[in-house]
Amino acid sequence: QKDGYRFFMEKEIYEQSSVVSDCMLGRIKDSEILFDEIETSIIDGINEIKICACGTSYHAGLTASYLFERLSKVKCNVEIASEFRYKEPLLTKDTLFIVISQSGETADTLEALKMAKNAGLKTLVVCNVDNSSMTRTADATILTRAGIEKGVASTKAFSTQTVVLWMLALFFAKAKNVISVEVMQQELHTLREVPKSLCISDKIHEKMKRLSKRYLHGHGFFFIGRDVFYPLALEGALKLKEISYLHAEGYPAGEMKHGPIALADPELFTIALMPQNLLYDKIKSNVEELSARDSTICAISPLDFDLADDFVKINSCDHYMLEFFEMLIVLQLLSMEISIRLGNDVDMPRNLAKSVTVE
Ligand code: F6R
Numbered sequence: 001q002k003d004g005y006r007f008f009m010e011k012e013i014y015e016q017s018s019v020v021s022d023c024m025l026g027r028i029k030d031s032e033i034l035f036d037e038i039e040t041s042i043i044d045g046i047n048e049i050k051i052c053a054c055g056t057s058y059h060a061g062l063t064a065s066y067l068f069e070r071l072s073k074v075k076c077n078v079e080i081a082s083e084f085r086y087k088e089p090l091l092t093k094d095t096l097f098i099v100i101s102q103s104g105e106t107a108d109t110l111e112a113l114k115m116a117k118n119a120g121l122k123t124l125v126v127c128n129v130d131n132s133s134m135t136r137t138a139d140a141t142i143l144t145r146a147g148i149e150k151g152v153a154s155t156k157a158f159s160t161q162t163v164v165l166w167m168l169a170l171f172f173a174k175a176k177n178v179i180s181v182e183v184m185q186q187e188l189h190t191l192r193e194v195p196k197s198l199c200i201s202d203k204i205h206e207k208m209k210r211l212s213k214r215y216l217h218g219h220g221f222f223f224i225g226r227d228v229f230y231p232l233a234l235e236g237a238l239k240l241k242e243i244s245y246l247h248a249e250g251y252p253a254g255e256m257k258h259g260p261i262a263l264a265d266p267e268l269f270t271i272a273l274m275p276q277n278l279l280y281d282k283i284k285s286n287v288e289e290l291s292a293r294d295s296t297i298c299a300i301s302p303l304d305f306d307l308a309d310d311f312v313k314i315n316s317c318d319h320y321m322l323e324f325f326e327m328l329i330v331l332q333l334l335s336m337e338i339s340i341r342l343g344n345d346v347d348m349p350r351n352l353a354k355s356v357t358v359e
Pocket of ligand 1: 058100104153238239356
């Protein structure tokens with residue numbers, strides 16, 4: 001069943017290129033996005049999007065919030081479902097409420113969805129499991145088509161969720177008439193390139209195997225990025241924590257100087273996400289500050305970076321979202337190889353369950 005892979009997680013990391021193709025199948029037409037399962041009227045009267053989710057699905061939501069504001073020009077905020085539930089949230093009917101869940105069964109997310117529904121909001125779930133509690137509850141469903149995910153650490157669920165949400169941002173942008181023909185064409189072209197960015201070369205996997213040796217000890221990890229690379233940093237840190245049991249934090253790169261930089265020393269490992277196509281100079285200067293304070297730097301970038309102690313070169317692409325998926329592969333492989341070297345059970349990490357149906 002593992003098809004020759006050592007773990008389900010490894011198989012699922014490798015499957016991402018093909019499941020993301022499945023997830024786009026029939027949904028990208030010449031100059032627009034089509035979702036058979038929803039009407040463009042879903043956005044009628046909507047002035048705001050609120051996203052609710054947990055864990056990795058929350059990170060996909062956070063990524064999407066940048067895309068919804070940038071592409072669809074609609075205000076978007078994201079909340080962790082367990083926080084949302086008890087904060088007495090103010091809900092208005094001009095808000096589209098989106099929940100994201102691989103399983104469709106996560107208790108906190110399901111409860112948040114019910115709260116929004118009871119408050120009379122339009123609800124949409126981005127989900128991997130048809131006929132789950134969430135798809136049965138929400139007004140509309142978009143399936144991610146990732147196939148069964150067995151590894152407790154979520155991989156292909158995240159990449160397909162991110163692609164669906166990106167497509168949804170374009171769907172709304174077109175419905176609201178806020179996107180130019182040129183930008184739409186460029187985005188659709190880029191979407192079609194995503195499966196290629198998720199293909200894994202032997203070279204990059206070997207590199208991550210070698211690199212993993214250097215990161216088995218230390219005081220901890222900071223994964224840093226800006227814009228959509230900030231949620232990606234959160235996701236990289238979560239993957240490492242859950243299967244390697246090493247302490248890792250994801251942080252917005254520009255925020256390091258407001259506290260965490262005090263931790264910098266050679267035993268603090270900074271994993272820096274340095275895309276060429278988005279705020280490169282900004283993240284570069286954030287990393288330079290950390291390097292000047294002797295943090296050990298592992299830079300992931302298409303551009304050479306002299307100050308890096310370790311450097312992972314990704315393919316050069318012309319859109320930041322392609323860099324996003326190239327880096328996602330690197331982060332997933334890195335955490336898996338570290339976990340394997342530590343002798344952990346990659347697919348069944350301690351204390352974790354695949355579906356969290358209790359709050
Ligand atoms: C992390 C992971 C969890 C889930 C979270 C939400 O790798 O798998 O953080 O993402 O429990 O689960 P779903 O998406 O099923 O609602």
